Amino acid sequence: MAASSSRNGANVLDLKCSHFVEPQGDQRASIVWLHDKDEHFTDSVQFVKSLKLKNVNWICPPIVYTNTSYDFGSNIKQDDREALDSAAKFVADLLLREPLNVVKGVGGFGMGAVVALQFATNCALGHYPINPRVVVGINGWLSITGSITSSIEYTVGAVARAASQKIFFTRGAENRLLPYTREEEVVESLREAGFGDVFFLIYSWLRHEHHLDIRDMLKLWLELSLPITKTSPLR
Structure with a gap:
């Protein structure tokens, strides 16, 4: 694995493969999940x-967008925007390889959440021939x-396209990672x-561990938002 671009603190890994957590049973959804810069x-x-969602194909690529010089909103540097868009396009390419008859989603922690939200926005703007049903951003922010x-x-x-997306947006109570703004501003902008259905939650966070509450809340939200259980609404 080698970095294809590294400019002004922005780094996107150009990778040939990704790691899959295959569904146990019929595949009804495909979700790309992105890790944070220190993960x-x-x-x-x-x-x-740990979410134990049997009908989801999880794609966990070794990709990270690392921006150490981020300025919020319209002040984002062009190189950083290009790197972020490249990471979002990589997510699109992964999901476009998935079966047409399954719903799509994206999510992540920290910088992975930044990419997930950027991907969702780009999809709404019609940059790719795909639109996610669910978007999860944990300790991340929206770049525009x-x-x-x-x-x-x-x-x-x-x-x-925007209305058809459901967004689960959260941050840890002990951590405040969003630069130059408040989480409420991001939620209100969305x-x-x-x-559609922008859900905002502040959750308990202990060191670098994912608290049980956020995992259970996310699992329930995904079950209600995706056709992956018998009780899931088919929307």
Whole structure:
């Protein structure tokens, strides 16, 4: 594995393969899960396995977007934006390889959450021929909060694509990782832009461990948002 670009603190790994946690039973959903800058893709594997969702194919690629010079909103540097968009496109390419008849999703921690939210936004704006049903951002942020509403409003089809996405957005109570803004501003921007069912939660976080509450809450949210159980609403 080798880095294909490293500019001004932004780094995207260009990888030939990814790690899959295959479904136990019929595959009904495919979700790309991205780790944080201080984690390894095996951390993602362990976390998604702990959710015990039998009908989901999890894709946990060894990819990380690392930005050490991030400035919020419209002040993001062009090199950083290009690296972030490259990471989001990598996610799109992974999901486009999945069966057409399964629903798609993306999520992650920290910098992985940044990529997940950027991917969701790019999908709403029609950058890829795909649109995720579920998006999870844990201890991450949205890179274009200040302009997302106008971008959605002035892009043909973006309103409908955004409305079909469900977003689970959280941060740890002990950690405050969002730069130059408040989480509530990100949530409000997503809602104003028309994204569907934006769920915001502050959860307990102890050192580098994923608290049981957030895991159980996420599992329940995914079960209600995806057609992966007999009681899941098919929306």
